Amino acid sequence: MRLLGRAVPVLVLLGGLLGAPGAQAAPPEPMVAQGKDWQVQAVPEGARVTLQLAKPLPVRDALPILAADGVPIGVARQSPDQRVLSLLSPDKGLLKAKKIELVQPGQASAKGVSGDTTxxxxxxxxxxxxxxxxxxxxxxxxxxTAEYDLGEQAVYLPGLERKAEVLGKVYTPVGATGKRPLVVFLHGRHQVCYGGRLVLGIRPWPCAADEKPIPSYRGYDGPAKALASHGYQVVSISANAVNANDAATYDAGAQARAELILHHLDLWKRWSTTGGGPFGRAYVGKIDLTNIGLMGHSRGGEGVARAAALNADRGGAYGVRAVLPLAPTDFARATVPGVAMSVILPYCDGDVSDLQGQKFFDDTRYSVTGDAAPLSTVTVLGTNHNFFNTEWTPGQSEAPSSDDWFDTGSGPCSPKSASRLTAVEQQAVGTAYIAGFFRLQLGRETALLPLLDGTNSHPKSAGKAVVRVVAQAAAATRRDLQRFDQELPAGAVSGAASARVCAGAAGPDGCVTTDEPWNSPHWVSAAFVPEARTTAVTKLSWTGRSGVLKVDVPAAQRDVRRYAALSFRAAPDPAGVPKSDLTVRVVDGRGRSASIAVSAVSDALLRLPGSPGTGLPKNLLRTVRIPTASLQAVDLRDVRSIELRTDRLDSGAVFLSDLSFSTPSLGRSAPTTLPELSASSVRGTVQEGDEGTQTVNVAVTLSRPSNRPVTVHAESTGDTAKTVADLTFAPGETRKQLPLTVTGNPRDSFDHFYVSLVLATPREAQLANSFGTVKVADDDPTPTMTINSATASERDGVLTFPATLSAPSDVYVYASGTVDDGTATIRQDYTVPGDPGTDPPNRFVFALFQPGQTTTELTIALTDDTTPEPTETLTVTLTDAERADIALPTTLTGTITDDD
Structure with missing residues (x-):
């Protein structure tokens, strides 16, 4: 997928990444597969896949994904009218596809059927x-509370290549003295404007004169006020400009969101030291910039993770010590080492339904040896994506809003289900865990440790919510025995059991077999680095009650008296029985033992609720935690082995990860001083050319030599020859080069587009510039567009204005304008597509050429009445066009003849 590398002046492209389909595609050959609303065309590079939607895809945080015959094939580009999805794939097997469909998480073909025994x-x-x-x-x-507004285009964000608003809501503890910890909230990707005339869902920034900006930043009053009432300074900032334009960025806006956060921190540094701005000297000496927390919702979650890394890259100018991604996206598999992190995962998320934010925990937990910061995930049953923000919640929001969960039937996430939380209940549990996390990590309130240490202690204000926490203690208070991510030693498994390492949701090494990969958050691939290996675990299977998986404890690690609990992560195989079980047996040097049934201490081996076809149930590893105080028969000074025994069921299979002894602690959290990995951006511009390929080397560098091997996954994005590599920097090594391929052809594309190299899942290093780019200039002439006037009879039902391009393009080409009455009257004699039936009537018209097309139509529906009428006319005035030469304005006449 190639991402659009420049701004579109007429329309803001929303609802997914709109990428230039590639400068290498030749004119399409005849279509070789098609359905009612989809087609696959043969191109020299493979196949171009297109899906026509019945209605515009809503603006959301997740990226749209296409599937062929139920198998996801990639992230789709979206047309300007949000009704067409397309991608270019090298897989020629797609030419035999029987069905192309949108399988964006949350868009599964749900039937609302429940009934799973769990x-x-x-x-x-x-x-x-x-x-x-x-x-x-x-x-x-x-x-x-107060707000500051420095303008709708007050700061230039390099990651966005344009200006953004600087707007925030401030929550101040009244009467608090001294410097207070600062917490910054960042909302996610949502529609940016409302009201005014509907224009096919397309919204630019700033909003039009008859529209209002959606105040998403005001939606977190609950956690903000809870924190401020305990002495914390809280600021919730607006990111509408990023949301309106992140489809035109190479990283879906993560860098721009991080830059926006740091800009606000720069302002608060000034306001709390020298004063000025909207607050004068009111905050001088009152903000502790060495003790900062960041909360980001949805794409804001990726933004705060990136902000922590960007802050470290800039020398740790601010003391970012706690990061909370809330229902986050994770398109590029970044890590957040050194900083305390808790990821909140709403089980009924209908937007980021694959719960991909789980990978922040998975990828960070062993990314740096001796990491002193604690990590956790918080899975909250019955909660959706939107309702954590009151401005995205029906009945509470200023602008129109909706429930993002798609199933209105009887499933466990349906609003009709007893297990689904109301919006108020969801916001209460969100407040408890958001405020609790920052009070624990910034305020060092040890009484809150049980909230996030895996014991699942329940705060009163969380009400009836069922919450499951998975925690990894800081390295200093944890003894890892077996990660279960490598093959076990010979003899470790005996009896009627077997074990293998798996990673991914499909293929020979896959953990599960499913046509709904978003059911398995640990193993679903990431949008920008789909080839990066996902979490490796051990799958233990058995066919009898004699199976044993034994983990021997090395001599130097046998004294475990200092640790509070033995724990591991586990989940049942979704293809097996709903309820599984194991016995955990701990053995000491004298052969004495203690045995505990997993089911007695945890529901980790109980399948989570939901039925296939709805994106549920989720296959999530959960915590099995056995307090060492319960192992009274064992000498904790001399623990020799941990056994997982299959003596409770005749057959079964479970996934295992992260066996350790640990004690909860606050750990230590601060901006990292690790060596930094960067992918370089090639200076200047590469000319595309009309044929052949060019190889451009992109350097991957380490900021300084490391005394440990440093590894990182590298993968290219763009419709080019794929570059995939797992790089290892040996101690002392600081530079490697990888080739990116630019393919030329004589077809029009965007004037400039980017081919990117993405760095992901680093070990023993921090990511600095995780995207390296090659800027490519298209050198082909822009095609000429011709649109002619039209004549039709009422009985035809439609007035069709034929449009042609002088040559096909590799990008979406379109023209837009308005229709005005002549002697024909709107809604009496004709209607315009996209008219919602509100006053005034929508007069916006749109003609779209999909990539490769040279003919299309601009259509207006006609009303066939029984009243004799004279011939009538209307006028179409085209005022805007994108990627085509056409004289503007162009006036077309539509003539309607009567059939009565």
Whole structure:
């Protein structure tokens, strides 16, 4: 997928990444596969796949994914009218496809059917012991709110290549003295404007004169006020300009969001030291810039993760010590080492439905030896994507909003289900965990440790919510025994059991077999680096009760008295029984042992609720935690082995990961000083050319030599020859080069586009510039567009204005304008596509050429009445065009003849 590398002046492209389909595609050959709303065309490079949608795809955080015969084939580009999805694939096998469909997470063909035997059990699932301190309860300080607005285009963001608004809502603890920790909230990707005339869902930034910006930044009053009432300074910032333009960026806006956060921190540095701006000296000496937390919702989650890395790259100018991605996207598999992190995963997320944010935890947990920062994930059953933000919640929002979960039937995420939380209940649990995390990590309130240490202690304000926390303690208070990501030693598995390492949701090494990959957050591929290996685990299978998986404890690690618990992550095989079980047996040097059933301490081996076809149930590893205090029969000074025994069921299969002894702790969190990995951007511009290929080398560098091997995955994006590599920098090595291929052809494309090299999943290093780019100039002439006037009878039902291009293009080409009454009257004699039936009527018209097309139509529906009428006319005035030469304005006449 090649990402659009320049701004589109007329229309903002929303609802997914609109990438230039590639400068290498030759004129399409005859279509070789088609359905009612899809087609596959043969091109020299493979296949061009196109899907026509019945209605525009809503603006959302996830990227649209196309599938062929149920198998996902890649992230799709979206047309300017949001109704057409397309991608170019090198897989010629797609020419035999029987069905192309949108399988964006949350768009599964749900039937709303429940009935899994585990659903009822989750309704009565234990919530965990009560938490002594309720982080959702108000504190002793009053809260004063204010807003600052420095303009809609107040700061230039290099990652966006344009200006953005600087707007924030401030929550201040009244009467608090001294410097206060600062927490910054960043909302996710949402529609940016509302009201005014509907224009096919397309919204530019700034908003039109008859529209209002959607105040997404005001949607987090609950956690913001909870924190401020306990003495924290909170700022929630607006990112509408990023949302309106991130389809035109190479990284879906992550860098721009990070730059926006750091710009706001720069402002608060000034306002809290020298004063000025909208607050004068009100905050001088009152902000602790060495103790900062960041919360990002959805694409904002990727933004705060990137902001932590960007801050470290800039020398750790700010003390970012805690990062909370809320229902986040993770398109590029970044890591967040050195900084305390908790990822909140809403089980009923209908937008980022694959819960891809789980990979922030998975990829970070062993990324740096001796990492002192704790990590956790918080899975909340019954919660969706939108309702954590009141401005995205029906009945609470200023602008129109909706429930993102698509299933209105009887499933566990349906609004009709007893397990689904109301919006108010969801916001309460969000407040508890967001406020609790920052109070724990920035305020060092140890009484809140049980909230996030894996014991699943339940805060009172979370109400009936069922929450499952998976935690990894800081390295200093953790003893890793077996990660289960490599083949086990010979003899480790005996009896009627077998074990293999798996990673991914398909293929010979895959963990599960499914046509719904978003069911398995650990193993679903990432949009920008689909070839990067996902979390490796051990799959333990058995056919009898004699199976044993034994982990021997090395002599130097046998004294475990200092640790509070033995734990591991586990999940049942979705192809097996809904309820599985194992016995954990701990053996000491004298042969004494203690045995505990997994089911007695955890529901990790109980399948999560939901039925296939709805994106559920999720296959998520959860915590099995056995307090060492319960191992009274064992000498904790001399633990020799841990056994997982299959003596409780005749057959089964489970996934295993991360066996360790640990003690919860606050750990230490600060901006990292690790060596930094960067992919270079090639200076200047590469001319595309009319034929052949060019190889451009992109350097991958390490900022300084490391005394440990440094590894990183590298993968190219763009419709080019694929570059995939797993790089290892030996101690002392700091530079490698990888080739990117630019293919020339004589077809028009965007004037400039980018081929990118993406760095992902680093080990023993921090990512600095994780995207390296090659800027390519298209040198082909822009085609000429011709649109002619039209004549039709009422009985034809449609007035068709034929449009042609002088040559095919590799990009979406379109013209737009308005229709005006002549002697024909809108809604009486004709209607315009996309008219929602509100006043005033929509008069916006649109003609779109898909990539490779040279003919299309601009259509207006006609009303066939029984009243004799004279011949009538209307006028179409084309005022805007993109990627084509056409004289503007162009006036067309539509003539309607009567059939009565």
């Amino acid at each position: 659903d009822a059990e989750w309704l009565k699932a234990p919530q965990g012991p009560p938490l002594a301190v309720d982080p959702g309860a108000p504190g002793s300080y009053g809260v004063r």
